[in-house]
Amino acid sequence: MLDQAVAFLCEADRLKSVQRANVLMDLSRPENSAEHSWHVALYAMVFGASDRAIAMILVHDLVEIDAGDQPIHLDHDAAALRLAEEAAAARIFGLMPQGAALADLWRAFEAAGCDDARMAKRMDHIQPLFQVLQAGAPLPDHVEIVRANLERGRAARLVREWPDAAAAARDLLAQQGLPDSDLGRRLAFLAEADGLKSVHRANTLIDGSRHENSAEHSWHLALYALVLAPLAEPGVDIGRVIRMLLIHDLVEIDVGDVPLHSAGGQAHGSAAIQQAEAAAARRIFGMLPDGQAAEFLALWQEFEAVETPDAIFAKGLDRCQPAIQNLQAGGAGWLRYDVTLAQLEMRVGTWVDAASAELWAWLSGRLSAHFSSR
Structure with missing residues (x-):
């Protein structure tokens, strides 16, 4: 089971190379579909979506690995696209036996026939709108695409389904700013979160084409x-x-990524880094309405403390994913920091084993094989 599950997760890495038509809020580059999926899931979390709706969002764009992104403002053959996406779903989710459950989530999202799917779709449709409208200097042609979408496109239903959000979008189109409200604070937080897409990590994508960023990592x-x-x-x-x-890496917007294998006074886990990250957490989560700010901060602190079963499993995965990325990429990230197997067993193995002995047994064998062949 693990071989197939990891093969699927490694294939999913390719979503980080699917470019979308919209750009980051700093206009530096096009957004990719993996970091878009993260941002949409964060929108869903902020606006009270269920766990099932968030799970739908995590898988909703995986078919774009094969079918590509289809910008809403360009004409396309809907029937042909549907067939291409169904074929992509069959191939990608078919990489592992449990993929059938994920395929069901994807099909439920596409059908939008239940409350969870409708919520997930709503988040998927508003994120690109506000990403354009909250940019410091939005591209004029992108503003016109948003205007058309709100007036007669798929976002027009917001007037009926979510009038406060529709009104906020209209205010931004009129350059009137965000409302001074809970909605305004949530949208400001989500705009700030866009900065995580520009925080680069030590490890690369599996294909070695570039360094991974912290949003797509999340x-x-x-x-x-x-x-x-x-x-x-x-x-x-x-x-x-x-x-x-x-939310675990949002503090990196202020602090940056601190590689696990870095050394010195600013090393991963040092007192200076812990203090900087705590200050960043207070600032960033403090942008939210008070009750939600406290909730998100507490969840981040729980992850950092690694004392509860949920945090232990989360931390183990956070250590496991970069190790698998490095294995698949030939150990490129480890070479940069002259990482040894003993260091990985201490810095990675301790946490992965605590999360799942079965997962560590699988990973440990592959790490040993990699280092013995060098």
Whole structure:
């Protein structure tokens, strides 16, 4: 089971190379579908979606690995696209036996026939709107696409389904700013979160084409939790684990990524880094309405403390995913920091084993084989 599950998770890495038509809020580059999926899941978390709706969002764009992204403002053959996406779903989810459950989530999202799917769709449709409208200097052609979408496109239903959000979008189109309200604070937080897409990590994508960023890493980890849930100890709440992983790296917007194998006074886990991350957490989560700010901060602190079953499983996955990325990429990230097998057993193995002895047994064997062949 683990071989197939990891093969699926490694295939999912390719979503990080699927470019979308919209751009990051700093206009530096196009967004990719993996970091978009993370941001949409964070929107869903902020606006009270269920665990099932968030799970739908985590898998909703995986078919784009084969079918590509289809911008809403361009004409396309809907029937042909549907066939291409169904074929992609059959191939990608078919990589592992438990993929059938994920395929069911994807099909439920596409059908939008239940409350969870409708909520997931709503988040998927508003994230690109506000990503454009809250940018410091949005591209004029993107603003016009948003305007058309709100007036006669798929977002027009917001007037009926979510009038406050529709009104906020209209205010931003009129350059009137966000409302001074809970909605305004949530949207400001979500705009700030866009910065995580520009935080680069030490490890690369599996294909070695570039360094991974912390937003797409967070999406990938949440997908790991969804797929590897059967390995969790009894009592672990996978929904809470996924929520932890969606927010666990937001402090890096201020602090940056601190590689696990770095050294010195600013090393991973040092007192200076812990203090900086705690300050970042207070600032970033403090942008939310007070009650939600306290909830998110407490969830982040639980992850950092690694004392509860949910946090132990989340931390183990956070250590496991980069190790698998490095194995698949030939150990490129480890070479940079001159990492040894003994260091990995201490810095990675301790946490993965605590999360799941079966997962560590699988990973340990592959790490040993990699280092023995060098």
